[in-house]
Amino acid sequence: MPVSERSSAVIFTSLKDAGVRIMSALPETWLVHLIRMAEEDPDVNLVRLAKEEEGVGISMGAHLAGVRSAMLMQNHGFLASVNGIVSGAQLYRIPLLMLVSARGEFGERDPWQTEGGGVTVPVLDALRIPTRRVDDVTSVPRAIAESMTLAYSASRPVALLLGRSLMWEEA
Secondary structure, three states: OOEOHHHHHHHHHHHHHOOEEEEEEOOOHHHHHHHHHHHHOOOOEEEEOOOOHHHHHHHHHHHHOOOEEEEEEEHHHHHHOHHHHHHHHHOOOOOEEEEEEOOOOOOOOOHHHHHHHHHHHHHHHHOOOOEEEEOOHHHHHHHHHHHHHHHHHHOOEEEEEEOHHHHEOOO
8 A cells, every 4th residue: 555654653653742642533545554553552542433523522522621632534524524613613712633634636546536625725714724734744743743732822723734745655
């Protein structure tokens, strides 16, 4: 599988360094190694979701309990979570770190990913969610640390878009 284990390991370590102890996710190709690492790490609780919007509630509850969390999702999962983000995290000013695989962009081979990829950034912008795209593994630790800091200082959702060049290694 050409999903980058190296990038996934840097992302996972950076999340732990940022204090994340709960991660929520559905199975997703680009996130497969991150999900496995969370599942295998005794210091991290992985919550497997039936739908991505549940992750908003998990992260809100974690915040209220004093535990840092991160939602791991594909951009279609972000789009499916908009109601929970707006009526939960934004309304009640809850810090929410979302790591979103940026599917459906240049180089995408799966036609079912392209529509969601085309609207993800405009929806993030419309919701006024601060967003940073990460394409280079060397920028991951700083991007995650700064995103978590912003989520907590602004008490709001923040999105990191994980680009193809970060998550995918061509064979």
